[in-house]
Every structure is written in C-alpha cells, then in structure tokens.
Amino acid sequence: MKHFLMGSIIVFLALLGLFSGSIVVVRGADQASPIVGDAGSAVHAAFNATLEAERAGANVSDLIASLNEAARLLSDAKTSLSSGNLSEAAIMAGQCFGIAANIERQAGVLKASAKNEAQSVFWTSLTFSVVGIASFIVVLLLLWVWFRRRFTGKVLDMKPEVASNED
Amino acid sequence: MKIEDCRVIFATVGLIGMLTLGSPTLGLMLHLPGGEKFSELWVLGPGHMAEDYPFNVTAGVNYLVYVGVGCHTGSLTYYDVQMKFRNETESFPNSTVGTPSALAPLYDYRLFLEDGESNELPLTFSFSNVSFSGNQSTVGIVTINGVQSNVAESVSWDAVNQGYYYQLFMELWVYDPASNVPRFDNRFVSLWLNMTAPV
Numbered sequence: 578m579k580h581f582l583m584g585s586i587i588v589f590l591a592l593l594g595l596f597s598g599s600i601v602v603v604r605g606a607d608q609a610s611p612i613v614g615d616a617g618s619a620v621h622a623a624f625n626a627t628l629e630a631e632r633a634g635a636n637v638s639d640l641i642a643s644l645n646e647a648a649r650l651l652s653d654a655k656t657s658l659s660s661g662n663l664s665e666a667a668i669m670a671g672q673c674f675g676i677a678a679n680i681e682r683q684a685g686v687l688k689a690s691a692k693n694e695a696q697s698v699f700w701t702s703l704t705f706s707v708v709g710i711a712s713f714i715v716v717l718l719l720l721w722v723w724f725r726r727r728f729t730g731k732v733l734d735m736k737p738e739v740a741s742n743e744d
Numbered sequence: 745m746k747i748e749d750c751r752v753i754f755a756t757v758g759l760i761g762m763l764t765l766g767s768p769t770l771g772l773m774l775h776l777p778g779g780e781k782f783s784e785l786w787v788l789g790p791g792h793m794a795e796d797y798p799f800n801v802t803a804g805v806n807y808l809v810y811v812g813v814g815c816h817t818g819s820l821t822y823y824d825v826q827m828k829f830r831n832e833t834e835s836f837p838n839s840t841v842g843t844p845s846a847l848a849p850l851y852d853y854r855l856f857l858e859d860g861e862s863n864e865l866p867l868t869f870s871f872s873n874v875s876f877s878g879n880q881s882t883v884g885i886v887t888i889n890g891v892q893s894n895v896a897e898s899v900s901w902d903a904v905n906q907g908y909y910y911q912l913f914m915e916l917w918v919y920d921p922a923s924n925v926p927r928f929d930n931r932f933v934s935l936w937l938n939m940t941a942p943v
Contacts, residue, residue: 621924624822624856628921631820631858641820641856648822648854655852656891702768709765717758724754728747 784814
C-alpha cells in the first residue's frame, strides 16, 4: 500500500513534468536518489510477480517486453542521476515505477488465471484417469472371466486322444 | 498355452493400459529434473561475427561491438550486464574463485530473458581526453552508448607487446529472486585495446 501510494505520487509528478511542459524540479541527489531506488525496488517486485506467474504456467511474453522497457528506463534514470541530471532521473524513475507497478498488477491477474486453469486441467485429467482406469479394469475383468470360462470349457470338451505304441 | 500364461498376458495388458490412462495425470504430478542451467555471455565484432574486433583504438573514433546474453536457466531471468574499463594492474574478475572486478561499472544494461531466449546489445564506445607523455598514456573519458564516464586511467608502454594496453570487459550479473540482490554469474568477456595516437 505504501509502495502503491509512493508510486502514484511519482507517476503523477512524472506525468505532470511530461505533459505540462514544465520540469519537475528536484533540488538535490538526496531527493532523486530514493525515487530511483524505489523504481529499482518496483522493478524487482514486478520481476518476482512475473516469475511467479510464469511458474504458475501463465504466458508472460507481453510482460517481459514491458519489463525490458522498465529496466531500460531504470538504467537511464541511474545514468542521469550519476551525471547530475536529477530532474530527468526523477522523471524516468517515475515512468519506470508506473510501468513496473502495472506489470506487477497484470502478473497477479495472470498468475491467478493460470492457477485456475491449471487446477481445472488437473481435475479434468484426474477424472479422465480415474474413470478411464476403473472402466478399463472392469472391462478387463469381464473379459478375463469370459475368456477363462471359454478356455475351461474348451479344455473340458476336449476328448482324450489315445495313442498306441504299436511297433 | 496354459491358463497361467494367459493370466500373465492379461495382467501385463492391464498394467500397460492403466499406465497409459494415468499418464496425463502423472505428467502433471511428476516433474523430471531439467538439463544443466546456465547463462551465456559473448561479444561479437561490428559484423555480428567473431572477427574484426576493435584493437588499435584512438581518441575520437566510435567503435562498435555486440554483447550477447543467452538464457538457459529454465525460467525468466533478470540480467545486468556491467561494462568496466581497466588498465593492466587493476582488478579483473577471477573465474576460479568466481569473484567480479572491484571496479565500478561505467555502463550497465539490464534485461529480462525467458528460458531459451537470447539478446544482442549494440555497444558503441569511444575515448576522449587521451594523452601521451613519455612512456605513459592516459585516457580521461570513456563514452559507452552515449554515457560519458571520467576514468583517468593510465598505462605504461608495454615493451613486450608494443603498445598501451587497456581492457574493456563485460560482466554478467543475475538477480536472485529470493534476495533481490544481484550476484556475479562468473561470466565475463573482454577486449584488449591498444591506445594509439591519432595520425
């Protein structure tokens, strides 16, 4: 919640800077640095959420493209920060934060959806296997009973052959 | 054929049938271990080939190489490729111990790759504020993909190899999802560069 609130503020500031034509003034590295740090944490969180979604079986290809965009912005923000361009660093970090937060949300939805789908597939295949095996065993037993009767009957119907050893 | 032989045949058919019908569920429950998990890092020349690498370099000229990363880790991986610049005496990664260079990166490139994916990054670099005095050469600024860094690296004349040798190298770092801390993946590639005076 704290991260979300902080992120919203950063995104708002970044958008304000971008669309109003003015520049978000960051007075020093002390102020810009936590923003870039938060953006880095947001990218980590987005990565972890995407990884969990992938492990749950979701298709995360679209999210990876967005993650790479967030990573590029984060690298650029760090470069701007180290070169003293603090306003630009803050704007890029804000954009990065916005993208990362969005990825985390989408990854959560994808993970839940993939888990539901996986559960559905599991129960379907389990039902198929249990019903299939049970039916198969019943059919096989019936076949075995029929076969044994027929086999025994055949054996009993057989007439003994008498062979003589006549020289 | 005896009835016991027929019983064995029925039992075998039964077992095969049960395994076949149970295989979809078994496939979901059993997870066999995958192959070896590793990452790749490579550097290619300007023609995307392992040739024509920049070697004799001079100030004010842009040089292009491609740095590639390949992911075979079995899952989505967060990479950080760190570019560093050193002279012959400074810290270099140690592949035996698995430690990175202690130098700070001049440029880093972060990327996310899925298992089986690879990515190549064009890396343009140039040098400025290069000076030569006596048997020493000094590089003041290294620019990598438009990012300038003050380095002030000096090397002495290498009488054996006849040149002023610097090294540009790239280290591969991987983010550990559990701790959110990047760790050196013990993969690095490097280019030896002989700094020459402009003609």
